Amino acid sequence: MEVKDPRAVKFVLLHPFIALILSNHSSAETSTIGKAVSDALNVFYGQMGKTYEDAKKEQDKLIDYIIMMAEFNHIPLVKEKLREQLKQGLPKAFKIVDKLLPDNSKEHAILLKSAFRYHVKDPLVLLKQAGIDIEPELEEFRQFLAEMGGKKMEKKPSPVSTDSEVPPEVMAIAKALEFSDFSENAMKKAEEELLKLIDRFIEEEDAQALFHAVKLLRLVQKRDVERIKKFGA
Structure with a gap:
């Protein structure tokens, strides 16, 4: 999937949220989760020629590809349970992506690129200053992941500090x-x-x-x- 294609940008933004769902489901240490998600999106977008809007309308089909590629990459899963979790989690992920990039305008793409540059201390603050506040949607997604793991978050976690030491x-x-x-x-x-x-x-x-x-x-x-x-x- 070519990142330079503006039609693919929202799929790139969607990728880590799908990976988080798959990772929380499998509870396994594996280096192939990201690859499985990339493979699924490549099939949906690259081979099938589907758009991001198609993904929102045809979530069952996208889920089929995610499960198929997870199995192909030997990621441990319970198929029907994962299907249900994806059905619950994907709409929350779409909400975040839609807020991050409400349209495919050049202006929004430049803003998003600027927010995640290496020198930006807090990209969420920069986005909020530009009128893009994704914290409520991120909190909803965090809560969903916590409930997948059988626990309920009692308080909002501390925001990621970009000043932390590079691993x-x-x-x-x-x-x-x-x-x-x-x-x-x-x-x-x-x-x-x-x-x-x-x-x-x-x-x-x-x-x-x-x-x-x-x-x-x-x-x-x-x-x-x-x-x-x-x-x-």
Whole structure:
């Protein structure tokens, strides 16, 4: 799925929320959750030619692909239970994505890109200043994940601080890229390793580490060499 295609942007934003549902369902340490979700979205968007709006209208079909690719990637699951959880969780994820990018306008895309740049201390605050407040929807999604795990959250968790120290395994990838002079092979390898780390951080519910891993992954995907050099500085 080509990220540069504006029609794919909302699928990219949807990806981590589906991965969180799948991770919470499987309760397994696996590096293939992100890949399974990417495979499902690639089939739905790339091969079937479906749009994001189609995904909202045809959620059962999207769920079929997610389950199929989860099974193909050997992720432990209870099919009907996962289906029900996806039916509950997807609408909540769609609400967040729709608020993040209410349309495909260039202005909104630029705002979203600016909010998640490496130097931004609190992207949620920047988004809120621009009139995009996703905290209620994020809280609803967090509560849903907590209930999936058989517990109910009693208080809202502390927001992710972007000032936290970059995890050493994430920083190691950034440094390895610099040592390799940012070759294309090194970039591709970094993407693979970061996806594995993202899966692990999702399973460990380590929001701080997840933030840094996703940030570096986006820089690698965009081949933004200058900002990778500054990563963690």
